[in-house]
Amino acid sequence: TEVVVIACGIWAPQVAAMAGAFVVSTPVDHQHAALRAVAGAELPRDMPCFRDPDNLVYGKAESGGVVLGGYELDPNARWIDGVPWEHAGTSVPPDLRRFEPLLKGAARRFPFMSEAGIVKLVCHPDAMTPDANPLLGPVPGVRGLFMAAGLSLNGFGAAGGMGKSVTELITAGESELDLYAYRPWRFGPVHRDHRYVAELAKETYRYYYFLRYPYDADEWGRPRRTSALHHRIQDLGGVFGTKQGWERPEHFDPGKPWRRAGADQRRFGWNRPPWFALQAEEHRAFRERVGIIDMTSFGKIELDGPGALALLERVCGNQIDRPVGTVVYTQLLDRRGGIAGDVTITRLGPERFRLVTGAGYVNSDLGWLRLEQREADGAVEIRETTEDLCVIGMWGPQARTVLRTLTDDDVSEDSFPFMQGRTIRIEGFDVFAQRVTYVGELGWEFYVQPRLAVQVWDRLMAAGRTVGIRPGGYRALDSLRMEKGYRYYGTDLTLLDNPLEAGLGFCVRFDKGDFNGRDALATARAAGVTRRLRTLLVGDEEYLTVYGGEAVYADGSIVGRLRSCAYGFSVRRNIAYSYLPVALGPGARVEVEVFGQRVPAEVHRDAVLKREQLAGEDLKHAAS
Ligand SMILES: Cc1cc2nc3c(=O)[nH]c(=O)nc-3n(C[C@H](O)[C@H](O)[C@H](O)COP(=O)(O)OP(=O)(O)OC[C@H]3O[C@@H](n4cnc5c(N)ncnc54)[C@H](O)[C@@H]3O)c2cc1C
The missing domain is CATH 2.40.30.110 (Aminomethyltransferase beta-barrel domains)
Structure with missing residues (x-):
C-alpha cells in the first residue's frame, strides 16, 4: 500500500501511533437535545437552521419542536489517554446539569422553549484538537501516511471539502486551498502530555461560541513551560500570556504582584487597554535608551550534517551558503513561492546551522523541513533545541554601552557588525550573541544555557541601570516592530502570500541556483505583482x-x-x-x-x- 489515510475520528491518534506518527486530539463530549413542540408555537418545517452564539446554542426545527445543540462553558473531556476500541456510535451518559444553561439560553431566544419538554438528551464525544482545527494532510517522517481527522465538531460541514483537499494532496502534492493551519504536525513534544492537551481542547470548545476577545490569553493548562528567567520576570511584576505552553511576559506592571493574564479584555471590552501607558513606557525604553526581554520561547532547530546546506538552500529564498557566523533572514518557501515560514538561520559551523523561529511555529518548521528532506541532499540530523537555550534580547541606542561594561570582547560596529553571531564572554559566562533585531534598534540576542541565564540577566540589568534599562513584554515588541515595517508570520505572511508581495523581495536570491518556488517567483516578478x-x-x-x-x-x-x-x-x-x-x-x-x-x-x-x-x-x- 502506498498511501494510507487515517480518518478514524476519536481513535485517530492511537491508530496513527501504530505507524509511529504523533498527532493530537482529545474526545470532548458534545450534547444535543430534542425538544417537544409547544402547541401554538410550533416551529415551521422550512425554518432555517439557527446559530445563536450569544446564547451558546444552535439548532433546527424537528416535528414542530427543535433539535438543539450548544457549547457548554464547563465541557467534559473523556478517555484522554486512549479511546476504548469497543466504543461505537452509541451515546455516552448525558449530563443534564451541564446542558441546563444551554436550555436557558435557548429559551431567552425562543421563550416557548421554557415550556417544551425534553424528548431525549444525547451525548457523543468528538475529536477536539487544541486549536479546534482539523488534522489534514501528510505526516512528516512516515511516507504515504495522511491524516483526515481531529474534525473538532466540523465533520458534517467540512467533510466534502476535506475529502477533496486530501485527495489533491495525495494526487498532486498540493491543494487549491491553504491548509497550513490544518497541518497535522503543528503540535510538538509539549502536546505529548494528554492532561495538558485535554485542557487546551476543553478551552477551545468552551470558546467555540463564547466570545473570545483578541487580547485575551488562554487560561487552562497553565503554567506548562517556564523559562529559567521566570522568577526574575515575576519579581519585576510580569503579566504573563502564553504561547505554545510557554509563560511569557506580555507587559510589566512594576511594583504590582506578577499575574497571569487571561480573559482580561472581557473586563475592559472594546476600549483602549488598561496597560496602554505601561506598554508605551516599555516601547520608549527600547527606542530611546535600552530595553531587555526574555525571548526563551523562540523555537530553535539545529541542522547538522553534510546534507544540511543543500536542504536549507532548497527550502529558503535567501542564500544560506555564507561564512560561519553569518545570520540570514529568510522565508521558507513552497513550490508556488508561498511563505511556509519566516526565520533566521545562523551558520554555526561548515555543516551546522541553527534556525530560529516563532514559538508557535517550531513544530511547523520542523515538520516542513522533514517533509522537504531528500536522500540526494546527504545525511542531516534535524533536532529541536528550543529548551536547550534561553534567549535574552537587549536593544536600544545604549545597548552597546551596556554590553561594553560587561565584556572584553570587541563589540564595536566594525568588529561585530549587523547579521553576525559569535560566542562572547559576559562577565566570564559564555554567551552566543547575535546582532539581529526585531525592534529596529541596535542590539543583540543572547543565547545562554538555562543554568547561566539568571546570572547573565542580572548582570545586564545591573549594568543597564545607569542608562535606565527596562524589561519589556511581547506587546511592546509589536508596536516596536510595526513602526519599522517588520512582518509577523501567520498574520502578515502565509502560504498564500509570496515574498515579493510581502515586500521581502530583498530576501529572495534568484541568482543562487534552484530553490522551492523559484520559477513561480520569477514568473511573478516578470509579470509584476x-x-x-x-x-x-x-x-x-x-x-x-x-x-x-x-x-x-x-x-x-x-x-x-x-x-x-x-x-x-x-x-x-x-x-x-x-x-x-x-x-x-x-x-x-x-x-x-x-x-x-x-x-x-x-x-x-x-x-x-x-x-x-x-x-x-x-x-x-x-x-x-
Ligand atoms: C451531537 C453532535 C452534533 C454534531 N453536529 C454537527 C454539525 O451540526 N455540523 C458539523 O459539521 N458537525 C457536527 N458534529 C461533528 C461531526 O459529527 C464529527 O465531526 C464527525 O462525525 C467526525 O467525523 P470523522 O469521520 O472524523 O469521525 P467518525 O464519524 O467518528 O468516523 C470515524 C470512523 O472510523 C472508524 N474506525 C475507528 N478505528 C478504526 C480502525 N482502527 N479501523 C477502521 N476504522 C476505524 C470508526 O468506527 C468510525 O466509523 C456533531 C457531533 C456531535 C456529537
Whole structure:
C-alpha cells in the first residue's frame, strides 16, 4: 500500500501511533437535545437552521419542536489517554446539569422553549484538537501516511471539502486551498502530555461560541513551560500570556504582584487597554535608551550534517551558503513561492546551522523541513533545541554601552557588525550573541544555557541601570516592530502570500541556483505583482480599536483587510498592514472600517520610522 489515510475520528491518534506518527486530539463530549413542540408555537418545517452564539446554542426545527445543540462553558473531556476500541456510535451518559444553561439560553431566544419538554438528551464525544482545527494532510517522517481527522465538531460541514483537499494532496502534492493551519504536525513534544492537551481542547470548545476577545490569553493548562528567567520576570511584576505552553511576559506592571493574564479584555471590552501607558513606557525604553526581554520561547532547530546546506538552500529564498557566523533572514518557501515560514538561520559551523523561529511555529518548521528532506541532499540530523537555550534580547541606542561594561570582547560596529553571531564572554559566562533585531534598534540576542541565564540577566540589568534599562513584554515588541515595517508570520505572511508581495523581495536570491518556488517567483516578478503588503496609518493620534481583519476601502469598494495592527508610540499613530492592489502605493488614501465607522487612512512607505539598517538586507525575527 502506498498511501494510507487515517480518518478514524476519536481513535485517530492511537491508530496513527501504530505507524509511529504523533498527532493530537482529545474526545470532548458534545450534547444535543430534542425538544417537544409547544402547541401554538410550533416551529415551521422550512425554518432555517439557527446559530445563536450569544446564547451558546444552535439548532433546527424537528416535528414542530427543535433539535438543539450548544457549547457548554464547563465541557467534559473523556478517555484522554486512549479511546476504548469497543466504543461505537452509541451515546455516552448525558449530563443534564451541564446542558441546563444551554436550555436557558435557548429559551431567552425562543421563550416557548421554557415550556417544551425534553424528548431525549444525547451525548457523543468528538475529536477536539487544541486549536479546534482539523488534522489534514501528510505526516512528516512516515511516507504515504495522511491524516483526515481531529474534525473538532466540523465533520458534517467540512467533510466534502476535506475529502477533496486530501485527495489533491495525495494526487498532486498540493491543494487549491491553504491548509497550513490544518497541518497535522503543528503540535510538538509539549502536546505529548494528554492532561495538558485535554485542557487546551476543553478551552477551545468552551470558546467555540463564547466570545473570545483578541487580547485575551488562554487560561487552562497553565503554567506548562517556564523559562529559567521566570522568577526574575515575576519579581519585576510580569503579566504573563502564553504561547505554545510557554509563560511569557506580555507587559510589566512594576511594583504590582506578577499575574497571569487571561480573559482580561472581557473586563475592559472594546476600549483602549488598561496597560496602554505601561506598554508605551516599555516601547520608549527600547527606542530611546535600552530595553531587555526574555525571548526563551523562540523555537530553535539545529541542522547538522553534510546534507544540511543543500536542504536549507532548497527550502529558503535567501542564500544560506555564507561564512560561519553569518545570520540570514529568510522565508521558507513552497513550490508556488508561498511563505511556509519566516526565520533566521545562523551558520554555526561548515555543516551546522541553527534556525530560529516563532514559538508557535517550531513544530511547523520542523515538520516542513522533514517533509522537504531528500536522500540526494546527504545525511542531516534535524533536532529541536528550543529548551536547550534561553534567549535574552537587549536593544536600544545604549545597548552597546551596556554590553561594553560587561565584556572584553570587541563589540564595536566594525568588529561585530549587523547579521553576525559569535560566542562572547559576559562577565566570564559564555554567551552566543547575535546582532539581529526585531525592534529596529541596535542590539543583540543572547543565547545562554538555562543554568547561566539568571546570572547573565542580572548582570545586564545591573549594568543597564545607569542608562535606565527596562524589561519589556511581547506587546511592546509589536508596536516596536510595526513602526519599522517588520512582518509577523501567520498574520502578515502565509502560504498564500509570496515574498515579493510581502515586500521581502530583498530576501529572495534568484541568482543562487534552484530553490522551492523559484520559477513561480520569477514568473511573478516578470509579470509584476498585483498586490503588495502596505503600511497604513489609520485615523490620527487617538488610539483606535483595530485588531486585524477590518475591511479596507478605496473608492467605496473593499480592496483588502487588515493584517497586523499596533499603536506606534514613537510616531503616535495607529499602524496597520494590509495587502492592497499595487496601484495603492505610498501616498494613496483609503478608509478602514472600524466598528462600523469608515476611518480615513494613508498608505505609507513600509517603515514609518527609519530602520537602523537598510543596506540591501534587513532583518527581523518571527517573534510569534
Ligand atoms: C451531537 C453532535 C452534533 C454534531 N453536529 C454537527 C454539525 O451540526 N455540523 C458539523 O459539521 N458537525 C457536527 N458534529 C461533528 C461531526 O459529527 C464529527 O465531526 C464527525 O462525525 C467526525 O467525523 P470523522 O469521520 O472524523 O469521525 P467518525 O464519524 O467518528 O468516523 C470515524 C470512523 O472510523 C472508524 N474506525 C475507528 N478505528 C478504526 C480502525 N482502527 N479501523 C477502521 N476504522 C476505524 C470508526 O468506527 C468510525 O466509523 C456533531 C457531533 C456531535 C456529537
